[in-house]
Amino acid sequence: MTPRRLTASSQILLLLGFLVPFVVSGFRGMPMGASPVALAASVVLWVAGLVVGYRAFQARRPAAERGWRGVCAYVAGTSATWLMLGIGVGFVYHPTVSHTFVGTHFSSILAITLVVMGVQIMGREWLGVARNLRAVSVVVVLRWLVMPLVGYCVSFVAFRLLLPAHLADDLAIGMILLCTSPTGAASNSLTLIARGDLALSVSATTVNVLLAPFLQPLLVKLFAGSSTSVDAHGMFVDLTTTVLVPVVVASTFGTLFPKVVEAVKPVLSLACVLTGTVSKGTATMLNNLYVLGYVAAACVVQGLAGLSLGYFIPKYLRFTTEQRIASCFEVGVENAAIAPALAAGYFGPLAIVPAVVYGKTQNLLAVMVFARRFQRRDQPAERVPDSAVAD
Numbered sequence: 001m002t003p004r005r006l007t008a009s010s011q012i013l014l015l016l017g018f019l020v021p022f023v024v025s026g027f028r029g030m031p032m033g034a035s036p037v038a039l040a041a042s043v044v045l046w047v048a049g050l051v052v053g054y055r056a057f058q059a060r061r062p063a064a065e066r067g068w069r070g071v072c073a074y075v076a077g078t079s080a081t082w083l084m085l086g087i088g089v090g091f092v093y094h095p096t097v098s099h100t101f102v103g104t105h106f107s108s109i110l111a112i113t114l115v116v117m118g119v120q121i122m123g124r125e126w127l128g129v130a131r132n133l134r135a136v137s138v139v140v141v142l143r144w145l146v147m148p149l150v151g152y153c154v155s156f157v158a159f160r161l162l163l164p165a166h167l168a169d170d171l172a173i174g175m176i177l178l179c180t181s182p183t184g185a186a187s188n189s190l191t192l193i194a195r196g197d198l199a200l201s202v203s204a205t206t207v208n209v210l211l212a213p214f215l216q217p218l219l220v221k222l223f224a225g226s227s228t229s230v231d232a233h234g235m236f237v238d239l240t241t242t243v244l245v246p247v248v249v250a251s252t253f254g255t256l257f258p259k260v261v262e263a264v265k266p267v268l269s270l271a272c273v274l275t276g277t278v279s280k281g282t283a284t285m286l287n288n289l290y291v292l293g294y295v296a297a298a299c300v301v302q303g304l305a306g307l308s309l310g311y312f313i314p315k316y317l318r319f320t321t322e323q324r325i326a327s328c329f330e331v332g333v334e335n336a337a338i339a340p341a342l343a344a345g346y347f348g349p350l351a352i353v354p355a356v357v358y359g360k361t362q363n364l365l366a367v368m369v370f371a372r373r374f375q376r377r378d379q380p381a382e383r384v385p386d387s388a389v390a391d
Contacts, residue, residue: 002059003056003059003060004056006052006053006055006056006059007053007056009049009052010049010050010052010053010056010081011049011053011081012049013045013046013048013049013052014045014046014049014050014053014081014084014085014088016045017041017042017043017044017045017046017049017088018042018088018091018092020038020041020042020045021035021038021039021041021042021092021093022091022092024038025038025092029091029092029093029094029095030092030093030095031093031095031096032093032096033096042092046085050085053074053078053081054070054071054074057073057074057077057078058070058074072267087360109337110242110243110335110337110338110341111242111246113184113185113335113337114184114209114242114243114246114247114250115246115247115249115250116185116250117184117185117188117205117209117247117250118209118246118247118248118249118250118251118254119250119251119253119254119261120254120261121202121206121247121250121251121254122251122254122255122258122261123255123258125199125202125203125206125251126206126251126255128199128200128202128203129203129206129207132199132200132203135197135200135319135323136200136203136204136207138314138317138319138327139200139204139310139314139326139327139330139331140204140207140208140211142309142310142313142314142327142330142331143182143183143204143208143310143330143331144180144208144211144215144219146305146306146309146310146313146331147179147180147302147306147331147332147334148176148179148180148219148223150179150302150305150306150309151175151176151178151179151180151223151302152175152176152179152223154175154298154301154302154305155171155172155175155176155298156172158294158295158297158298158301159171159172159175159294159298160172162294163291163294167291167350169228170347170348170350170351171291171294171295171350171351171353171354172224173220173224173228173343173347173351174339174343174347174350174351174352174353174354174355175298175302175354176219176220176223176224177220177338177339177342177343177347177351177354177355178302178334178336178339178354178355178358179302179334180215180216180219180220180223181212181216181334181335181336181338181339181355182205182208182209182211182212182216182243182334182335182338183204183205183208183209183329183330183333183334183335184205184209184333184334184335184337185205186329186333186335186363186366187201187205187329187330187333188201188202188205190329190333190366190367190370190371191325191326191329191330193371193375194325194329194370194371194374194375195322195325195374195375196322196323196324196325196326196328196329196374197320197322197323197325197326198326200322200323200326200327200330201326201329201330204326204327204330205330206247206251208330209243209244209247210244210247210248212239212243212244212338213236213239213240213243213244214236216235216239216338217230217232217233217235217236217239218232220232220235228347230346231346234346235342235346238341238342238345239338239342242338242341243338291350291353292353292357295353295354295357296357296361298354299354299357299358299361299362300361300365302358303332303358303361303362303365303366304365305332306331306332306333307328307329307331307332307333307365307366307369307370308328308332309331309332310327310328310329310330310331310332311324311325311327311328311370312324313327314327325374328370328374329366329370332362332366332370333362333366334355334358334359334362336355336356336358336359336362337359339352339354339355340352340355340356343355
């Protein structure tokens with residue numbers, strides 16, 4: 001069987017594994033123990049789909065490594081598939097998932113993700129910031145100007161003009177939290193598969209993460225302080241402990257022990273994908289379906305605007321095409337794990353919804369629209385691999 005047919009068979013099996021419990025639950029989701037038969041059928045179909053997908057992955061790459069390294073490469077190279085599988089599991093079994101570690105410890109999941117990212121930021125990445133200071137500075141400034149301003153405008157039109165005030169305020173706060181979050185490892189992965197300037201992407205991500213504890217609380221207070229009380233100091237402390245400290249400590253370890261990091265790099269890629277796959281916030285979404293259309297529309301506009309402006313503005317600053325690709329993903333792709341953590345701790349549950357929705361839509365936009373276009377710019381007939389990480 002050809003790799004294309006194997007891939008199609010894998011996707012069909014994974015889809016059936018989602019549909020079985022979804023139909024049995026009456027299209028609302030259910031606890032894992034509610035129907036053991038449906039759960040068993042889902043597990044069998046999902047495992048079969050992943051095995052067939054692994055065979056397709058190996059068939060497309062005859063020289064690929066086997067064994068555990070091959071499995072790690074498969075997970076990292078097909079992360080969009082794992083993302084959708086995680087969304088499916090989190091959706092159909094949300095009553096169970098919402099009470100697990102994944103559903104209740106946003107900050108811990110975020111810290112794990114950032115440690116995995118930070119340990120790969122070694123001395124050469126810090127040197128890259130210094131060597132390419134102009135480009136890094138431009139991308140970072142664009143990131144912290146474009147997304148908050150676009151997010152504020154989008155939330156004003158989509159929420160404040162169209163929804164009751166009590167709903168609009170919470171959703172607008174959620175959108176501002178999202179748009180003031182830094183980028184993460186997903187932007188680096190997307191830059192890599194789209195053949196952009198990876199060094200610029202990693203350097204900009206490093207600076208953005210370090211700036212986040214200082215800029216995000218101020219921007220949230222600036223854009224949302226008039227409609228709700230914002231504990232900027234508390235947010236700063238939380239961001240320092242859950243974002244800044246893990247990255248700095250992990251980066252220091254990576255710099256001191258580069259051989260260890262290189263040895264376990266396949267596992268790091270695996271961990272980076274898996275920590276972002278299981279869907280969070282499904283119960284909140286299902287309880288607020290009446291606003292989901294407004295949120296989805298706002299997230300699509302936000303994503304398209306951020307990715308497009310991140311790509312086209314540097315054109316007038318004489319960036320190369322590879323640098324513009326890196327800028328596109330650094331500006332338009334958010335770490336969607338930070339906003340839910342802050343929303344759960346400081347605001348109402350409705351403020352989580354924009355980050356949950358954007359975390360799904362940004363991957364679809366970035367992979368299916370932008371990465372595909374960038375990959376085909378030199379080789380129109382080339383097939384685009386399935387990839388991207390969830391933040």
